[in-house]
Amino acid sequence: MHDIDDSVVPGSVYLVNVQEKTAVVHAGNDSAIVLSPTPSNDINDPLNWSRGRKLLQIVCVMIYTSSIGIGTTVLYSVLQPISNDTGIPLATLNAGTGYILGWGALINQPFALTFGKRGIYLISVLGNTAICLLTPYIKTEGQWIASKIVQGYLCTPVESLCEVSIADVFFAHERGTYIGIYTLFLFGSNYFAPLIAGFIYDGQGWHWVMYWAAIINFGSLIVLFFFMEETNFVRNTSEATEAVHLSTKPDAEKDDKESTTSSPVSSGDLTGLPKTYSQRLALFGGRYASNKLLITMAYRPVILLRFPVIFWAGFQYGTCLVWYNVLNATCSLILSEPPYNFRASFVGLTYLGPLIGMFLGTFYSGWVGDRFAVRYARRTRGIREPEHRLWLMVVSLLLCPASLILWGVGASKGISWVGLVFGMGIISCSTGIGSSLSISYALDSYKDLSGEVMIAVILVRNTLSFAIGYGITPWLHMGYQNTFISAGFVGLAITMTFLIVIKWGKSWRIASRKRYWGYVADGTLGH
Template identity: 45%
Template structure:
């Protein structure tokens, strides 16, 4: 993606003050006449660096000699290196732990809704995902307006200081809603409850899924804002690993335990995963403080290599 491969070098402008002297890095005066502004623009063009246009083959190259050490291997190393940072690893784990339950829902919805006593057609199974859309809309309000309001209120109680861990408190609702949704879905299907109950479970599970994704990413960005783009690759690596694993595990899990026992165990696992946010509430700030020097060293290195945004 060449548009993200742009080398962000800064240019120091030299502006004459009319007396044969110059001041490097001077900002443009907003009161300049159009003529003087046009003259400066012409000077900037004259002193600019002219680059030769790349050929199509050069644009496809995986290695850019002009980028120095800021290459693909360095970014790959950083993706793995960030796994040792507790906050980043937690963000990926939290993201993945909520996503896998929605994968479980996707993996069993056709089996449950398409079989007796519901006997939904393929079109009706697809239409049932409107419930998930409603849950996502509710979660967007919960993690948006409510989360911002709660964070501001907690910051005021903390003498006006906003801590990244304050973003995590809405996870408290998921400790209850995740296991309740899984039990309603799996145990309800085992006991042939009305189909509306299963759609409620789909709605609330989608609500938790969206909350988990949004709050996890918010926590990451608030913790390491300058490295959040690079750290997101690590988060996605953890998330995809968990999602890949559950895709292979859900079918034998259900076949060996049955709907009831499978989803009761899933409910307690989901509750345990959701409760991990309490550990970050307690020690998250300590983890961030320990990584402070490493964080700023990497930020400075990225700036020097033209990767500061």
Template identity: 40%
Template structure:
């Protein structure tokens, strides 16, 4: 068996479906291939029991709530802050822009630290620091203090932008990622919209200062929960291959419980229950999860070495795994469980700059950034439009209006998450070969193109013509909820394409996204003031349409670009594996 990376493999292409025998009806029967291939270690995050896995997911979502709510809570109380300080609305929006800028730039520091020392300690530090920083803004009286507090808040909270996506990819297989990442996107958007809703009532009842103080209290509670529940997901995967059969030895092949991570495609293609018994009839033929190393029947795993560098050939008859069961509870609380033995921080810091050479990563950052731009335009104008004539909404009523994008986010979550995963499997089936490409998911953006454009016009042009408030709130909700398409599509596209270096790639995506957000936040007040609601949001509508419609270019050129840069990519993977980084 070769242990050398195959440089001719196109990054992102995978055989997602194994076609077995043809049934009597003539329809081909298939099973989903688990990619990445899980090891036989029960502490491999891909092998965790459902309870352990979803506890980890819950912790990631708790962290997202704790870090995101303070960044959005002030949107519905900006007029109150302006009235009680010497800071103008334009300066307040500028400070928010700086916060988003450092939410991106901070990833250059904290993402490498998470790879070197573990994700758990970075999550905990970020959560505790965010809670402490929230105490400062109520005491700011000048623009300089406001900007400084927002910069610091953005910097310490930057892990919220990129670490959750990587944690989800640690826990889930290729065909499950969109659901997991959409769940993160739903939490991110819901927190961003519900925070102003609650903040409006807090501001009216206790004053705007208590908005941030309650954020600090909530952050402290989240820190305690994370300290006692969050587990490290950094894992150095080692695969054992049976010398006789060439099959990867997994928990399933060792007749141990794999849990909910084993997914049969029968649910998708509505095949009969024969496939459910595959584990019983496949003991000597092939592994249930299609993990044959090098055979003509299962070509997807010929390049198993491209997935992971640690591949060892063993005799399954005499192989006895040296795992002593799963970690104890105290071992899971360790702050050093994800620490690398070698100090490679300088390489982790420099690696994202090399990933910026890949057009797929740059476009994903642009898509993610454009989706956040409309979110910022919405937040920056909500208080102006709903709080002004003829609507004259109070702070609490503006906050109630933010329930609309929350509801739409939940509705569109099922389209973005479940349908995206379904689409990826379905396209692989339609091809008849089981081949899956990262671009297959991007067709879901057609919905965003149409709904985003319509929602922008309804919100801005509706405000210009002073239509009934329900029309504005509906447009506000639709525009805000559509953001989940950009979050899920961009993250899954990058992770599916460059899974081996997805952490470094996501840093580039987040920096691009937040730089775009900073630029818009910095100029949004003048944009609306100079153009007016009608012209401003007509331009927003068609910019939104054009930005999302660029997915067609990636569907056409993406496979060619990935093929052209495959040698560059695999040389990076090979180099970093030899250094011990991955």
């Protein structure tokens, strides 16, 4: 990797060329947008792929996300029938996956970044297929917990690797859109699974709920084998080349003219031979890091939690997951009891509300967020700060407490089911906004260590999720009204912390710059 100047601010990049600097590469469809990271001249660089090839890659990532999401959550709407059939207590059925999901990334992610992501994805979906097929044959508590721990380990890429794959092929001004799409499919598949599971159970029994999940995963495996490509690439550059120096002055920027091209890298300027289709099908396409770095990547995510930006992103993301878990834990309880008395299939249909809410939330935080970031950068001399995007959380600041109170108080007072489904949709919308913006903020701040940053974020997120799994039952003993009024105020307080990050986030990034660029210099995976 080229020499790195550790005086630059991580995450602060020139996104809009408002001062007509010539030493930059621009987006082909907008001569003012600066491409960050700067693509290499290698024809195999994922940043140089055609638009269609990039979109095919993102489709594959979304297929993977959906299949893993369905395979790991489809059984939650049929836990009671499973308990009745096997004699395994509900408490045990709910346990298992959470013991290792997320923490397993400390092993999986370094291997993916060292040997290739494609092989890890394929092994993950193959393993999920096998677990779904074997689940109907489980008879004991030990077998159940063991299967869920294995499944949790195999499925960790869905939480931390997909975001890195997106960052591999898309530039800073477009990443938010695809992070939003990823968030939609991640949570959307979790909402869709119980929706279809209720109908499958009514018609074929709970065994076929798992068989259909296995069929979906196996179909995804076939598609991914033939169309998903490796996106690891040693670029030998970093975002330090686009980052903003602490000493940068507006007047100096105007005089910084260099006689280099200001046009995007065209196909005629690319060097090297493109990979053949058979080379693209390789399970592991090469080696991208040393053994020393492989070991380092296994523990450095824990060290990165010292960075306030990363810890906050994980905490905010984890809080969003807490509200998602609380909704799932109470939905069936509320709607299957008087005055609603919904059957399992009808309870599943109510998840259409969260699906719509998640779509609206991720569209707002993703597509709208990218355009907001570009417009904001035009007002700040072309400089994009990761904190700019966080202003969009104002909407979540309003929706989060309102939706939680509507859900809990509404259930306590027995309001119309329409009001409850509306509340579910708003909770989901707020969850999508907070999750997508948290991920984008972490990646925008420390892009060159995106793989390790996402592990650190997921560690915080899943630790919160794991804790709420134990705390939700005693919390609900307060009654739906008191529980969700308190949840609403907790959500309001936590969401408001984005104002603190907007104020102090850049100072935190400045304070971490020497340590961060030192970590980047140690690595061989340039982005």
